[in-house]
Amino acid sequence: MVVESDDTDRLFHALADGTRRDILRRSVRGELSVSQLAAAYPMSFAAVQKHVTVLERAGLVTKERRGKEQLVRTDPDAVRRARTALEQLEATWRGRVDRMSQVLSRTSATVEDTPNERTDR
Template sequence: MVINNPQLDQIFGALSDATRRGILMQLSQGETNITTLAAPYQMSQPAISKHIRILEKAGLIRRAKRGREYIIQAAPEAAEQARDWIDYYAQFWREQFDDVEAYLKQTGELR
């Protein structure tokens, strides 16, 4: 079953990068500003901002302006959508393997 879901494509695309996964890990500790998020990485502010935009477009984070700085927080709804997709296919493949195992036992190929 192929599902054409552009939002899911963006979520998995955003999660495919180690820096973005690291940013999400930082945000699991609570909201923070872009400067704090950028601190562990050896990259320019524009590069970090690009990662932030990708995560925001995928719906994995929210950005709000407070005073002169942007505060970033995790948005779990998009991650839950990815988790639901993974859970569905994990269950599907478990059932497929169970069916193969039952068939092999029935035919005597597996004891």
């Protein structure tokens, strides 16, 4: 059994929200201020700030203050970590499904080789 770390939990919690995923997509192109981001959403500035904070705690974005503005940029390394975690999960499940298929194939072959009482009479 694989136990995920708190970092991985924070990462996927942050990615679970559509607004946060959209903020990542927007900020991957370059630095955007929180004000610029807030203008794109039908929610308050404070709500967008909270989304950015969740992304920052997960390590998905970096925030830098320049004067009065807070600039947000996606951290590509964090996105790679998410991809790697998903690839590891996929490999685990593919292995489990493959093993289950092998067991079912052996069981099916055993059942086919076993004489049926009704047809043997």
